Structures are given as C-alpha cells and as structure tokens.
Amino acid sequence: MLSTSEYxxxxxxxxxxxxxxxxxxxxxxKIKKGEIFGLLGPNGAGKSTIINMLLGLIAPTSGRISxxxxxxxxxxxxxxxxxxxxxxxxxxxPELTAEDNLxxxxxxxxxPADELQKxxxxxxxxxxxxxxxxxxxxxxxxxxxxxxxxxxxxxxxPQILLLDEPTTGLDVQNRVKIWELLRKIxxxxxxxxxxxxxxxxxxDQLCSRIAIIDHGKLIALGTPAELRQKIGMSNxxxxxxxxxxxxxxxxxxxxxxxxxxxxxxxxxAPGGAKPVEKVEQILRLLSAGKIDVHSVSVHEPxxxxxxxxxxxxxxxxxxxDFKGRRAAMLGRGR
Amino acid sequence: xxGADEMGLxxxxxxxxxxxxxxxxxxxxxxxxxSMIFPILFIVLLGAFGSTPKNVPVAxxxxxxxLASLQFINQLQSGGSIKVVSSTTQQAAAAMLAQGSVAAVxxxxxxxxxxxxxxxxxxxxxxxSQPQSASLVNEVVNKVAAQMGTQIAAGSASLSDSVPxxxxxxxxxxxxxxxxxxxxxxxxxxxxxxxxVAAFGSVFSSGFTVLSDRELGNLKAFLTTPINKFAIPxxxxxxxxxxxxxxxxxxxxxxxxxxxxxxxxxxGLLELIWIIFLVGLxxxxxxxxxxxxxxxxxxxxxxxxxxVMPTAFLGGAFVPVSLLPPLLQSVAVVDPLAYAxxxxxxIMIKGSLPLGGLVLDSAVLLAFAGLxxxxxxxxxxxxxxxxx
Numbered sequence: 222m223l224s225t226s227e228y229x230x231x232x233x234x235x236x237x238x239x240x241x242x243x244x245x246x247x248x249x250x251k252i253k254k255g256e257i258f259g260l261l262g263p264n265g266a267g268k269s270t271i272i273n274m275l276l277g278l279i280a281p282t283s284g285r286i287s288x289x290x291x292x293x294x295x296x297x298x299x300x301x302x303x304x305x306x307x308x309x310x311x312x313x314x315p316e317l318t319a320e321d322n323l324x325x326x327x328x329x330x331x332x333p334a335d336e337l338q339k340x341x342x343x344x345x346x347x348x349x350x351x352x353x354x355x356x357x358x359x360x361x362x363x364x365x366x367x368x369x370x371x372x373x374x375x376x377x378x379p380q381i382l383l384l385d386e387p388t389t390g391l392d393v394q395n396r397v398k399i400w401e402l403l404r405k406i407x408x409x410x411x412x413x414x415x416x417x418x419x420x421x422x423x424x425d426q427l428c429s430r431i432a433i434i435d436h437g438k439l440i441a442l443g444t445p446a447e448l449r450q451k452i453g454m455s456n457x458x459x460x461x462x463x464x465x466x467x468x469x470x471x472x473x474x475x476x477x478x479x480x481x482x483x484x485x486x487x488x489x490a491p492g493g494a495k496p497v498e499k500v501e502q503i504l505r506l507l508s509a510g511k512i513d514v515h516s517v518s519v520h521e522p523x524x525x526x527x528x529x530x531x532x533x534x535x536x537x538x539x540x541x542d543f544k545g546r547r548a549a550m551l552g553r554g555r
Numbered sequence: 556x557x558g559a560d561e562m563g564l565x566x567x568x569x570x571x572x573x574x575x576x577x578x579x580x581x582x583x584x585x586x587x588x589x590s591m592i593f594p595i596l597f598i599v600l601l602g603a604f605g606s607t608p609k610n611v612p613v614a615x616x617x618x619x620x621x622l623a624s625l626q627f628i629n630q631l632q633s634g635g636s637i638k639v640v641s642s643t644t645q646q647a648a649a650a651m652l653a654q655g656s657v658a659a660v661x662x663x664x665x666x667x668x669x670x671x672x673x674x675x676x677x678x679x680x681x682x683x684s685q686p687q688s689a690s691l692v693n694e695v696v697n698k699v700a701a702q703m704g705t706q707i708a709a710g711s712a713s714l715s716d717s718v719p720x721x722x723x724x725x726x727x728x729x730x731x732x733x734x735x736x737x738x739x740x741x742x743x744x745x746x747x748x749x750x751x752v753a754a755f756g757s758v759f760s761s762g763f764t765v766l767s768d769r770e771l772g773n774l775k776a777f778l779t780t781p782i783n784k785f786a787i788p789x790x791x792x793x794x795x796x797x798x799x800x801x802x803x804x805x806x807x808x809x810x811x812x813x814x815x816x817x818x819x820x821x822x823g824l825l826e827l828i829w830i831i832f833l834v835g836l837x838x839x840x841x842x843x844x845x846x847x848x849x850x851x852x853x854x855x856x857x858x859x860x861x862x863v864m865p866t867a868f869l870g871g872a873f874v875p876v877s878l879l880p881p882l883l884q885s886v887a888v889v890d891p892l893a894y895a896x897x898x899x900x901x902i903m904i905k906g907s908l909p910l911g912g913l914v915l916d917s918a919v920l921l922a923f924a925g926l927x928x929x930x931x932x933x934x935x936x937x938x939x940x941x942x943x
Contacts, residue, residue: 276778276779277778277779278775278778278779278940279940280940297781298563298781298782298783299781300781301779301780301781302781304779306776306779308772308775308776310771310772312771312772312773312775312776314574314578314771314773316577316578316581316582317574317577317578317581321574321577325570325571325573325574326776326780328566328570328573329567329570329571329777329780329781329782330780330781331781357581
C-alpha cells in the first residue's frame with residue numbers, strides 16, 4: 222500500500238501510565254522517512270515504553286500513533302508489518318536451524334509462500350550464513366546469532382527498522398560494525414531507522430536527529446549540532462574530593478571562570494575552548510588551598526553531562542532509589 | 556474481512572505450531588525416553604505393591620432369607636474386607652455392578668437355608684475392571700463357603716451316627732466375570748497411568764514452552780509481527796495436546812508390553828484418542844492460564860505438579876474411586892480426570908464403551924475443556940501486555 226504520509230512514525234501526546242506511575246508523559250514525535258532518529262535517555266526514562274508502544278506491544282493510555290500513516294491502534298497488524306525490530310537481547314531459536322529460524326519469522330511476517338524461499342536465501346546471504354543454512358543456531362557464535370537476528374528483522378523488507386539499544390554491551394569493534402550496517406541499510410534500502418541508546422557519542426555519529434527523554438518527557442529535540450550548541454558541548458572537567466571540602470572546590474572553579482555543578486562528591490563544569498589551561502589553573506588553586514583531591518579528569522561530554530546540564534540532576538542511580546525502583550517497576554531493571 | 560481474519564489466525568497458529576513441532580522433532584529421542592520412564596516406574600512399582608483393599612462394596616441378592624443365609628452374610632463381612640452396601644433385586648444389583656458402584660454381586664439361591672444337601676450354588680458376579688477388589692471378594696466368598704460347608708458337614712455328623720466319616724462338602728460357588736478380558740492389576744493401573752501422563756504431558760510441554768519463550772524474548776518477538784496474537788495460546792494448546800497423545804500412547808505401549816489388556820482391540824486405540832485429546836486440550840489450556848500467572852518456571856512446575864498429582868489420584872488412577880473414603884468419593888464427582896480414567900478403563904478392560912458412559916464422560920470432559928480454554932484466553936488477553 223502506498224502511503225501519502227511524509228512521516229514514517231508520528232506520535233501525538235503519547236501517554237502511558239502504569240498504576241500511579243506515568244512512564245511516558247505527553248510525547249509527540251515526528252520521524253521523517255529516510256531519517257536515522259535517535260531516542261536518548263537513561264534507564265527508566267521511558268524509552269523502552271515508547272518503543273513498546275510503537276511496536277504495538279502495549280497500548281498507550283492516551284495519544285495517537287501512526288506508522289507510515291497507518292493508525293497503530295486501529296490496524297495494529299497492518300502497522301506492525303511496516304516495522305522490523307532488533308532488540309537488545311538476541312532472539313534466535315537455538316533448537317532450530319538458521320533456515321528454519323528465518324522460515325518461521327518469514328511466515329509470521331506474512332511473506333507469501335512463493336516468495337519465502339527467495340527471501341530466506343537473500344537473508345542468509347545478507348548475514349553471510351549461507352554455509353550454515355542447515356546448522357542449528359545454538360551452535361553459532363554470538364556474532365553469528367546477532368547477524369542472523371538482523372537478517373531476520375530485514376527479511377520482510379520493512380520500511381522502518383526499530384533498534385532498542387543495539388550496541389549496549391558490545392565492544393568498540395562490533396559497535397562500529399553495527400553502525401556501518403545501519404548506515405548501509407539506511408542509504409541503500411531507504412529504510413527509516415529509529416534507535417534508542419544510552420550513548421551520546423553513538424547518537425552523534427549516526428543520527429540525523431536526536432530526541433532526549435527523561436521522566437517520560439521530551440526534554441530536547443534537534444540535530445546533534447543543534448543539541449551540542451544548546452548544551453555548550455565542550456569537554457568536561459571533573460574533580461572528585463571529600464564531601465566536606467566540596468564548596469571550596471566550587472569556589473575554585475568559579476575563580477577559574479567556570480560554571481560548576483555538583484554531583485555527590487564531584488564538581489563538574491564544561492571546560493570551554495581551552496580546557497587544559499583551565500585544569501592547570503584549577504590544580505594550582507587546589508594545591509595552594511591544600512585540598513586533598515581524589516581524582517581530576519577531562520573527558521568528552523557523556524549523556525550524564527548532557528542530563529546534568531539540561532535537568533540539573535544525575536542520570537543514573539546516584540540520585541537514590543527512585544530511578545532504580547522505577548526501572549524495576551517497569552520490569553527492565555538491569 | 557472476518558473470514559480473512561480467521562484464515563490469518565489459522566495460518567499464524569499453524570506457523571507457531573510448526574515451530575514447536577520442529578523443535579519437538581529435534582528433541583524426539585530425549586522426549587521418547589522421558590515419556591517412558593514414568594509409566595515403567597509406576598507399573599513396576601504399583602504392580603509389586605498393589606495394596607489390599609478394605610470395605611469393598613458389594614451388592615447382595617438374597618433369594619433365601621433363611622437363618623443360614625444371614626449367618627453367611629455375617630461371616631462374609633466379619634473380616635472387614637467386604638461391605639454389603641445394598642440388598643436388592645438381581646436386576647438392580649446388575650445395574651450397580653455395571654456402574655461400578657459395587658465391585659461384586661453375590662447371589663444366594665433359594666433353599667440355601669434348608670437342610671438339603673448338597674447346597675445350591677452361590678453365584679458371584681465380579682467387576683474385573685477393579686481387579687484387586689474383584690479377586691478379594693472372590694477369595695473371601697470361597698473361604699466362607701468352604702468354612703460353612705465344613706461346619707454343616709460336622710453338624711450333620713453329630714446328629715446322626717449314620718455318617719461316621721464326615722466328609723467336608725464346601726458350598727459350591729460359581730464365579731462369573733462381568734467383562735470379557737482377563738483382568739489384572741496391570742490393566743487397571745495402566746488405565747490410570749495413561750491419563751496421568753496425558754495430563755502431565757500437556758502441563759510440562761505447553762506451559763513450559765510459553766515460559767521459556769517468554770524468558771528468551773520469543774513471545775515479544777512473535778507479538779511484534781503482524782499476527783493475530785491469539786495464535787500464540789492456540790498453537791501452544793495444540794502443541795500440548797499433541798504431547799499428551801504422544802506420552803499417553805507411549806505409556807499405553809509399555810503397559811501392553813508389560814501385560815495389560817486392550818479389550819476393545821484396535822477400535823479401542825481410536826476411542827482412546829478422543830478421550831486423551833480432551834484431557835490434553837483441557838490441561839494444555841489450564842497450563843497456559845497458569846503460565847500467564849506464574850512467572851517463574853519453578854513456581855509453575857510446583858503448581859502444575861500439585862494440581863495434576865492429586866487430581867489423578869482422586870480420579871482413581873491408582874486406587875478405584877469406590878475404595879476411597881466417602882468424603883473423597885464425593886469430591887471425585889467433580890474431578891474431570893475421574894471421568895477420563897473411567898472411560899479409559901471401560902475401553903481397556905470392559906472392552907466396550909457403554910453409550911451412556913461415553914456420553915457422560917465426554918460431556919464432563921468437554922465442559923471442563925471449554926472452561927479451561929476460556930480461562931486460558933482470558934488470562935492471555937489480560938497479561939499479554941506484560942509479556943514484553
């Protein structure tokens with residue numbers, strides 16, 4: 222079916238409540254066809270809930286979702302057919318051969334019987350597993366399983382590919398390989414990609430636009446460059462000390478012309494254009510004040526830094542039990 | 556449009572069933588071995604330690620009503636093995652025997668109390684679908700008859716010296732078996748085991764695969780595809796039912812090899828399919844409902860076992876319902892497996908399925924299956940959002 226919508230995915234005031242907890246609170250997104258769109262946020266921010274609603278796994282409490290112009294709530298089966306999904310966990314059936322794994326999902330994706338064999342052959346070729354057609358997936362290495370799963374997600378030629386933290390837990394080498402694959406699919410097959418990630422660097426590398434989610438709300442949206450500008454993305458200077466001298470260090474940062482923020486026993490600030498000079502200055506002042514320092518570092522901004530800047534609070538579990546509890550309630554505490 | 560939906564559901568169900576079938580095929584050898592262990596263990600163990608029943612219910616038809624007959628009846632009951640639950644007409648007693656509410660009918664003929672010798676024959680009709688009870692009744696009746704015969708002989712000797720060498724003349728007993736097959740405990744217990752492994756087969760296949768598929772993320776993966784989501788429970792119920800038939804027939808084959816009978820012959824095998832199908836359907840549905848609630852495999856296994864075992868025992872899988880304490884007997888009335896076990900014994904020992912019995916057993920099992928199916932689908936619909 223040809224769709225006239227210019228958006229691959231459109232959500233309007235999406236809300237999802239679990240009992241008293243509002244996991245997603247009025248998120249409106251418009252993802253254009255052909256985009257690689259990144260959804261960023263810490264654990265428990267509502268990313269996975271949004272993804273699960275886009276996949277039709279859970280129904281929103283209120284709001285609207287359309288996929289290629291098809292209303293997910295009214296025609297879920299039709300809408301689901303437009304989407305391919307790669308989850309964080311590798312889901313292949315170890316007790317089935319590579320070919321049977323693809324055959325079952327090909328049938329579930331309603332590929333007509335006369336095209337199925339051709340699509341299986343294509344997917345095996347794509348995943349470089351032609352020689353392992355009759356081998357059980359349980360005998361595969363982690364990388365082979367991952368390739369089989371990706372081939373499975375692309376077999377029915379979806380127009381949209383959803384990836385839920387595709388690189389979490391992977392080493393740098395494999396991460397870069399996945400990035401290359403995603404760029405290739407996006408460019409050659411015009412597949413719209415929506416991915417979630419905890420890594421700002423990853424979103425920066427891949428995505429044409431990024432949305433940042435926290436506490437179920439959209440707190441920033443734009444191209445990586447726009448976001449960088451918005452949050453003044455220079456390298457971050459970080460000093461860790463005992464809590465009782467924290468305020469002294471804050472004063473030192475201010476004296477060095479920085480705008481410090483504190484996070485438990487850390488003092489952080491964007492280092493501006495010449496961070497190394499600022500570090501030298503801070504070190505001199507620290508030593509003059511005879512302050513015991515645990516560590517000093519300069520690093521590229523992480524999602525933590527972005528969050529600190531945007532929300533004034535930490536991303537991960539340092540803020541106490543609330544986020545851990547929330548993650549547990551949503552059933553995805555890791 | 557609706558027709559297309561139904562086609563979609565059937566097609567998706569078949570695809571998911573096919574998947575489980577391919578996995579089943581891969582693990583076929585393990586599955587066969589697993590299905591063999593339980594029946595072998597139970598037939599051998601229970602065959603060796605078949606317990607001696609007490610208070611076996613019998614019906615009495617007394618055409619005599621003289622003093623000697625009352626004495627005979629008292630002696631029959633004195634050991635505590637036999638309990639006369641009804642004294643009635645031959646027709647009514649025969650009906651009770653056919654229903655299985657008594658294990659035997661004892662007929663005392665007219666003229667039993669008269670002094671005339673030889674005494675007329677006592678007739679015993681035994682329900683050999685309850686082999687332990689039947690053989691016990693037979694044993695007791697013959698023993699009492701022999702004793703009384705000796706006493707009468709001794710008594711007549713003391714009255715008259717004309718018979719100096721008193722000869723023991725036991726009262727003749729004619730034994731009739733209600734059913735054709737030479738019944739034994741193996742046949743009895745195999746009937747119970749077939750139903751028990753059928754119930755276990757579905758609980759430990761359909762529910763287990765749902766939980767492991769959920770754990771591995773397969774259920775979520777299925778739900779993201781454009782299928783009718785009810786194809787998931789439907790295919791799992793189909794798979795569980797298939798496993799029930801598979802396990803039950805392996806159990807039956809082992810039973811036959813170890814000496815059980817199949818009185819209904821080849822047709823009986825086909826009749827068994829229907830009964831086991833209903834058991835598999837019900838317990839697979841129950842398993843799906845359970846798997847939706849019990850989120851951990853251990854919890855599920857525990858609940859599953861503690862449902863199947865008591866239900867099978869109460870249903871008379873190992874001890875006839877008629878020998879259970881009265882309270883448990885009344886509970887067994889609502890135990891669907893009691894009807895399944897009954898139907899299987901009818902096929903294996905009695906050799907024919909009385910139409911009334913078949914209708915009742917099937918109706919109860921069908922109603923139970925319907926209830927469990929509704930439960931499975933309701934629980935699936937209510938929890939499918941949590942499956943991701």
